Amino acid sequence: MMIKEIITVILIVVGCFFFLAGTLGVLRFPDLFSRLHALTKADNLGLGFIAAGMAVYIASPWAALKILSIWVFTLLASSTSCYLIARFQKEQEQPENRKEQE
Amino acid sequence: MSILIDILLAIIMVYLAIQCLLTPRLIQSVFLFFAFGLGLALAWVRLGAIDVAITEAAIAAGFLGVLFLDALKSFAPKVSVKQDNLEDIYKLPRRNIKSLILPRVILVLGLALFLFIALEAVWMIPDGGGLTASAEALLPQSGVEHPVTAVLLNFRAYDTWLEIGVILLGLLGVFVAGGIKLYKKPGASKPDPMLRQVILFVTPVLFLFGAFLLYIGKTGPGGAFQAAVLWGAIGILLHLGGKPIFAMIPRWLFHLILTMGLGFFLVLGFLLIADGRTLFEYPPAYAGLLILIIETLGAISIAAALTAIYANLNQMEEETNEVEPTT
Numbered sequence A: 001m002m003i004k005e006i007i008t009v010i011l012i013v014v015g016c017f018f019f020l021a022g023t024l025g026v027l028r029f030p031d032l033f034s035r036l037h038a039l040t041k042a043d044n045l046g047l048g049f050i051a052a053g054m055a056v057y058i059a060s061p062w063a064a065l066k067i068l069s070i071w072v073f074t075l076l077a078s079s080t081s082c083y084l085i086a087r088f089q090k091e092q093e094q095p096e097n098r099k100e101q102e
Numbered sequence B: 001m002s003i004l005i006d007i008l009l010a011i012i013m014v015y016l017a018i019q020c021l022l023t024p025r026l027i028q029s030v031f032l033f034f035a036f037g038l039g040l041a042l043a044w045v046r047l048g049a050i051d052v053a054i055t056e057a058a059i060a061a062g063f064l065g066v067l068f069l070d071a072l073k074s075f076a077p078k079v080s081v082k083q084d085n086l087e088d089i090y091k092l093p094r095r096n097i098k099s100l101i102l103p104r105v106i107l108v109l110g111l112a113l114f115l116f117i118a119l120e121a122v123w124m125i126p127d128g129g130g131l132t133a134s135a136e137a138l139l140p141q142s143g144v145e146h147p148v149t150a151v152l153l154n155f156r157a158y159d160t161w162l163e164i165g166v167i168l169l170g171l172l173g174v175f176v177a178g179g180i181k182l183y184k185k186p187g188a189s190k191p192d193p194m195l196r197q198v199i200l201f202v203t204p205v206l207f208l209f210g211a212f213l214l215y216i217g218k219t220g221p222g223g224a225f226q227a228a229v230l231w232g233a234i235g236i237l238l239h240l241g242g243k244p245i246f247a248m249i250p251r252w253l254f255h256l257i258l259t260m261g262l263g264f265f266l267v268l269g270f271l272l273i274a275d276g277r278t279l280f281e282y283p284p285a286y287a288g289l290l291i292l293i294i295e296t297l298g299a300i301s302i303a304a305a306l307t308a309i310y311a312n313l314n315q316m317e318e319e320t321n322e323v324e325p326t327t
Helices: A002-028 A032-058 A061-093 A096-101 B002-022 B026-046 B050-075 B083-090 B097-124 B132-137 B147-155 B157-178 B193-216 B224-240 B251-274 B287-323
Strands: none
Touching: A002 A032, A032 A061, A061 B193, B002 B026, B026 B050, B050 B224, B050 B287, B132 B147, B147 B157, B147 B287, B157 B251, B157 B287, B193 B224, B193 B287, B224 B287, B251 B287
16 A cells, blocks of 8 residues: 555656656747657656556556556647647748648 | 645636736737636536536637637738747737726726625525435436436526527627638648548547547536537547538538537427427436437537537638738
């Protein structure tokens, strides 16, 4: 019982650390690409740790599966939107790139 | 421990609400509104109202947020500008202080009145929990097991029927503002290969989860509106991925889908009256089945209406952009 709670606390604290790092990156990094990088990478990892912590705490395989699926879908959505925002910004900055692709 | 979380949540929400209203830049307002919506959803969860929380997260933070972001696009400068220029452009025009005195007085008076009414309402809540007991006593007759669904779709079906109507009215407003003919422009946005793959993967999952929410409404938190938002999200995603679903089907089918939720509800109500009952007084033996049909048709209609609202607003902007490409 005790060990489970300790593991949960450690995982969630690590997750919070990554969230903090990601937020710091968004606030401090100079341009959109590095901000996106900080936000999506660090926050996904942070969410993963928090999800793992919650899964350990609840300790039921069915709930763990649900939590895992939440993480997977967030991962999918955030990486896709990161890609789309970055692509949009890239096209805005260098319109000649767009012609090469088509 | 949990009271600490509640207090923290309350402080954060008030702070976010004030910031959302007072922030000088429109884009900040929109993102603070997202955060506020999510905080509100959390607050509903803490209050034990999971149904409201799902709807709040999906409609207020999700769907309205998408609409706001879309509206923001038409405020955005058409030519790309540097970061520091952006701040000037998004800043709202400052009025002089004198013209603000009357609005402020009205605002303060209104807030005082609101506070008074809210306190009065809190004071008036009876200890017995109002109609909870009588609603729970009638639950076996309602055809469903979840009290919220029973109230929304049986005891107070009238409300829900009108809510579906309100969404349809919103769509009519969009139609009136933009004109229905805007609808015929398939493949306006260029499909991105990665976006397409993700949409292909996400669409069936969203559909399944929406159907699950719809069906689980019988026994737990969930129901037509929550399912409708997820299905509406499918429509919006397809629209963004270059497959505007309603431009592909014939017009009459689109109108049928839009109105069938409201229409079935209404026809059923009149049939019940013809049967010698009151409006929306379902016979207990069929109540469960009728509610399921109403919820399914309603969810499809609401989803279609939400998609159409988004698609029409989106298309309206594209058309105005074509008329005046740069300013």
